[in-house]
Amino acid sequence: VLELIRAAGVPMFLVSNTEETHWFLIEHLLVIRQYFPPDSVRCIRSFNIGTRMPEEKFFRIALRRSEVPAENILFVDDVPENLMMFEALGGRACRYDCRTDKIAVLQSSVRRFLAA
Numbered sequence: 001v002l003e004l005i006r007a008a009g010v011p012m013f014l015v016s017n018t019e020e021t022h023w024f025l026i027e028h029l030l031v032i033r034q035y036f037p038p039d040s041v042r043c044i045r046s047f048n049i050g051t052r053m054p055e056e057k058f059f060r061i062a063l064r065r066s067e068v069p070a071e072n073i074l075f076v077d078d079v080p081e082n083l084m085m086f087e088a089l090g091g092r093a094c095r096y097d098c099r100t101d102k103i104a105v106l107q108s109s110v111r112r113f114l115a116a
Contacts (some may be wrong), residue, residue, distance in 0.1 A: 058066040074113040
């Protein structure tokens with residue numbers, strides 16, 4: 001799915017509520033290093049900005065850093081409160097939980113977003 005987005009030339013951002021101690025482990029994963037380098041502005045972590053999802057302030061900071069209007073963003077998350085807040089700010093949201101949903105669900109949402 002990430003390659004599909006990258007191939008379309010669409011910028012990707014990672015937003016995370018992960019604590020700094022856990023992030024230390026996550027940042028070494030190949031997928032993170034490959035698509036969201038930890039020192040990149042495309043990696044927005046709550047412990048760096050002093051607020052967490054689903055707080056409106058978190059999303060406003062993320063939107064400002066992305067320099068992309070909310071209506072041009074597809075936000076993917078598994079937490080309904082996070083999705084609702086992002087939609088309230090004018091963005092598009094997709095609920096996806098990798099623990100229970102098939103990857104085809106996410107692929108379909110991404111394809112619809114890219115086709116719009």
